[in-house]
Amino acid sequence: MLEVKNLHKVYDGHGRRVTAVGDLTFSVPEGQFACVVGPSGCGKTTLLRVLAGLLPATSGEVLVQRTPVTAPPPGLAVVFQEYGRSLFPWLRVRENVELPLKAQGMARSDRGALAAEALAAVGLSDAHGAYPWQLSGGMQQRVAIARAIAYQPRVLLMDEPFAAVDAQTRADLEDLVRSVWQRFGVTLLFVTHDIDEAVYLGQRVIVLSASPTTVAQDLTIDLPAERDQLTTRSDARFTELRGQVYAQIQKVKAPA
Amino acid sequence: MVAVAARTSRVTGRRFRSVTLGALGLFGFALALEIAPRVGVVPIDFAPPTSQILVSLGELVGEASFWTALVDTLRTWALGLCIALVAGVVIGVLLGSLPFVRAATATTIEFLRPIPSVALIPLVIVLYGPTVKSTLVLVVYAAFWQVLIQVVHGVADVDPVARDTALAFRLSPWARVRYVVWPTSLPYVITGFRLAASVALILTITGELVIGSPGIGKEIDNAQQSNAVRTVYALIVVTGILGVLANLLTRFVERRVLSWHPSTRGEEVTPA
Numbered sequence: 225m226l227e228v229k230n231l232h233k234v235y236d237g238h239g240r241r242v243t244a245v246g247d248l249t250f251s252v253p254e255g256q257f258a259c260v261v262g263p264s265g266c267g268k269t270t271l272l273r274v275l276a277g278l279l280p281a282t283s284g285e286v287l288v289q290r291t292p293v294t295a296p297p298p299g300l301a302v303v304f305q306e307y308g309r310s311l312f313p314w315l316r317v318r319e320n321v322e323l324p325l326k327a328q329g330m331a332r333s334d335r336g337a338l339a340a341e342a343l344a345a346v347g348l349s350d351a352h353g354a355y356p357w358q359l360s361g362g363m364q365q366r367v368a369i370a371r372a373i374a375y376q377p378r379v380l381l382m383d384e385p386f387a388a389v390d391a392q393t394r395a396d397l398e399d400l401v402r403s404v405w406q407r408f409g410v411t412l413l414f415v416t417h418d419i420d421e422a423v424y425l426g427q428r429v430i431v432l433s434a435s436p437t438t439v440a441q442d443l444t445i446d447l448p449a450e451r452d453q454l455t456t457r458s459d460a461r462f463t464e465l466r467g468q469v470y471a472q473i474q475k476v477k478a479p480a
Numbered sequence: 481m482v483a484v485a486a487r488t489s490r491v492t493g494r495r496f497r498s499v500t501l502g503a504l505g506l507f508g509f510a511l512a513l514e515i516a517p518r519v520g521v522v523p524i525d526f527a528p529p530t531s532q533i534l535v536s537l538g539e540l541v542g543e544a545s546f547w548t549a550l551v552d553t554l555r556t557w558a559l560g561l562c563i564a565l566v567a568g569v570v571i572g573v574l575l576g577s578l579p580f581v582r583a584a585t586a587t588t589i590e591f592l593r594p595i596p597s598v599a600l601i602p603l604v605i606v607l608y609g610p611t612v613k614s615t616l617v618l619v620v621y622a623a624f625w626q627v628l629i630q631v632v633h634g635v636a637d638v639d640p641v642a643r644d645t646a647l648a649f650r651l652s653p654w655a656r657v658r659y660v661v662w663p664t665s666l667p668y669v670i671t672g673f674r675l676a677a678s679v680a681l682i683l684t685i686t687g688e689l690v691i692g693s694p695g696i697g698k699e700i701d702n703a704q705q706s707n708a709v710r711t712v713y714a715l716i717v718v719t720g721i722l723g724v725l726a727n728l729l730t731r732f733v734e735r736r737v738l739s740w741h742p743s744t745r746g747e748e749v750t751p752a
Contacts, residue, residue, distance in 0.1 A: 273644075276644075276648050277647075277648070278644050278647055278648060296647050296648050296649075296650050298650060300648070301648070301649065302644075302645070302648040302649075304641055304644065304645065306641045309639045309641035309642055310641050310642065310644075310645045312642065312659070312660070312663065313740050313741070313742075314663040314666075314740045314741075315659075323649070323651075323659060324649035324650070324651070327649070327650075327651045327652065327655040327659065328650075355740055355745075357740075357742075357745070371649075375649060
């Protein structure tokens, strides 16, 4: 599970103080799929980097699995937006997926089995030997997701993972993430700027305000667990929730 | 597939043409050097025609002393290059990874780096006399900076997202060097190696020639002392061939080691 308590982050440099995150408090219970949306520049990425232990908070506290985060916490995996730079071009697909396990000192056969399972889960069983740059963008992001799954995290963070893929691929990957979440039972925090995506994917949508960031709205998405690109998106409740999030975002970004 | 095959043959064709043109150019150069002394443009005593140089080269190849000298040169060169490469990579990775140390040493490096290796000749003669060791010091000194500078740049080139990925997956500092920093720096290391290889060859020959440590350089000096002008030229040709071979070797290594790198890989067809 994830807890964020009074998180405050100020970037200080070149004689300029920029408050990226004002005062942020929320928690994500074990196994929940939560989406974070907000206007651009609202500190979504800052939040995610603090959670991942890649950036220290100015004040406040962040806990992953009840342990305060001071460095990248164990049992947490991240899927970055820039899959092309997050995957290592000098390693084949399977080696990319296995690398975090190899670095942990896991035995070859064990990590091989985990990698194979993870690649099968993202539908890439036949791409083990390819280099990432030989694959399409959508397939590369699948590899990054497989790498995260194979790591067997309790918490999975995703930072606008589908911002750079085309709409068709995006819909496929959204369903993939839903199925991966259901199958592996991770706590998932999915950062996006896309309102439809947030409502379609999550059990809950946390709307952030414009910088300095606070939680503007915390919405439970009471759509059925089985979701489908066609029926869910044409559901009246989906439209209603989407409208609520949209109105909220318009409201928080109004001053700008 | 057809498109790929056509492209491959086009590439092969282009390479064939460039090889042919290269050979023609070399042949023309040799021909000019054959004719120039014969028609009296340059004095034939100091600039023998190509054919005579080649005859001398043929004679040299038959002598055991030539092969001993060649092995001496190759040994000094390779050894110097190895030391420079290992030291350059190790120190370069350390400097590149520790910004504090890098900042503290930058000025010193910028001071030491431009010092021409040959300026150290009097010093090494005093220290080690006319030995291989003296030449080796010159070779290592000159080649080391080439590698070091490249490696420091290479380490700085690690993609921030790749670094974050490695950190988020809790790779240890050693694992980050091994699996992220090293592969990122590898293209730079190879460039450094290629630059270092030619500089090391120059300094090997220079050291042998000036200091008198055993090798091709010393043979050139000996031939000059005994007024064997054609032999001098033949030996110079040998050093040229060594340079070309060194370049071919590094290009071969580059293609093997950097098959994943955008500069080496072809734009592969994306599977649908």
